[in-house]
Amino acid sequence: MPRCHTLRAGLLAACLSVAGLGLAAQPARAVSWDLYVYNSVATIPSVRGVARIAEKIDTDTNHGLQIRMHLGGSLQINVTTITQAVGDGVIQMADDGFFAGSIPIGDVPRLPMLIRSQEEYAKIAPIMDKYISAAYAKRGVIMLGSYVYPVQVGFARKKYTSLADLRGLKMRVTSPEQGEFVKRFGGIPITMGPPEVPAALDRGVIDGVFTASAGAGYPWKDLLKYNYRLGVNYVNSYIVVNKAAFDALSPELQAAVRKAVTEVAPTITTDMLAEEDRLTQKMADGGMVVTPGTDADAAEGAKRMESLWDEWAKAHGPDGIAAVAAVRAALGR
Numbered sequence: 001m002p003r004c005h006t007l008r009a010g011l012l013a014a015c016l017s018v019a020g021l022g023l024a025a026q027p028a029r030a031v032s033w034d035l036y037v038y039n040s041v042a043t044i045p046s047v048r049g050v051a052r053i054a055e056k057i058d059t060d061t062n063h064g065l066q067i068r069m070h071l072g073g074s075l076q077i078n079v080t081t082i083t084q085a086v087g088d089g090v091i092q093m094a095d096d097g098f099f100a101g102s103i104p105i106g107d108v109p110r111l112p113m114l115i116r117s118q119e120e121y122a123k124i125a126p127i128m129d130k131y132i133s134a135a136y137a138k139r140g141v142i143m144l145g146s147y148v149y150p151v152q153v154g155f156a157r158k159k160y161t162s163l164a165d166l167r168g169l170k171m172r173v174t175s176p177e178q179g180e181f182v183k184r185f186g187g188i189p190i191t192m193g194p195p196e197v198p199a200a201l202d203r204g205v206i207d208g209v210f211t212a213s214a215g216a217g218y219p220w221k222d223l224l225k226y227n228y229r230l231g232v233n234y235v236n237s238y239i240v241v242n243k244a245a246f247d248a249l250s251p252e253l254q255a256a257v258r259k260a261v262t263e264v265a266p267t268i269t270t271d272m273l274a275e276e277d278r279l280t281q282k283m284a285d286g287g288m289v290v291t292p293g294t295d296a297d298a299a300e301g302a303k304r305m306e307s308l309w310d311e312w313a314k315a316h317g318p319d320g321i322a323a324v325a326a327v328r329a330a331l332g333r
């Protein structure tokens with residue numbers, strides 16, 4: 001009898017041991033993150049690109065990190081407070097393009113008429129990344145990568161075929177610096193996020209917008225009649241994550257997130273650039289009045305904006321002065 005008791009005890013111990021091994025072998029519970037994008041149209045290239053980042057993370061982690069993407073306007077988060085929402089952990093990840101209020105140093109690449117080609121932007125991006133990463137870090141946010149839209153040009157419901165036509169137009173802008181450009185040519189700048197723009201155009205709250213054809217220009221084409229192709233500035237956008245949420249991931253999941261952003265974010269830039277001319281021509285074929293920018297307007301725009309570069313640098317302290325000086329030196333401007 002004692003022997004039977006010992007045998008049963010041994011079998012029970014063996015079963016418990018096997019059960020324990022079975023539990024240990026179960027996959028770790030999946031982590032879920034919320035990702036917010038500021039654009040409200042799922043079909044535009046930037047949103048498609050961010051969706052690819054989320055899909056790649058899900059696939060590369062074997063569903064260990066699942067990303068729920070939310071379009072602009074679908075959450076109670078104003079696009080201008082995305083940086084804060086990520087830092088506070090309201091969302092874990094975001095496509096942050098309206099960061100000026102929280103990360104003002106990020107607006108250096110957006111200074112009107114300072115950067116005049118995609119090649120120039122690529123030259124100054126590494127200079128700016130260290131400033132922008134440090135500014136995000138102070139808010140509990142990690143900047144993982146970025147992309148840039150094609151050059152921003154003006155679209156309007158009313159006649160806009162030269163800089164002179166800007167006078168009196170109410171233009172939606174994406175940054176205070178773009179707003180200063182509008183003001184210096186007699187226009188009225190109004191800042192608002194993409195979700196609010198279609199209704200504002202329809203009601204006449206604004207007369208036009210600055211964007212790229214491959215940005216929001218094409219989705220809003222039915223509300224616009226004119227496109228003046230004078231490049232004003234470039235708009236950069238950052239893929240960011242909450243630092244605490246990122247640090248809580250395993251090293252393997254962290255590596256997968258970084259890899260997805262590093263590989264996919266640059267393709268958003270190239271995809272939009274490839275679509276810009278095609279979409280612009282498609283709008284022209286559909287009846288939009290598309291006017292090339294003139295050399296005279298480009299020269300006048302640069303002349304009026306040069307003083308803004310210095311004013312902006314001085315207003316943003318030592319980092320602003322250093323960043324603008326480094327960018328101007330790199331561009332020979």
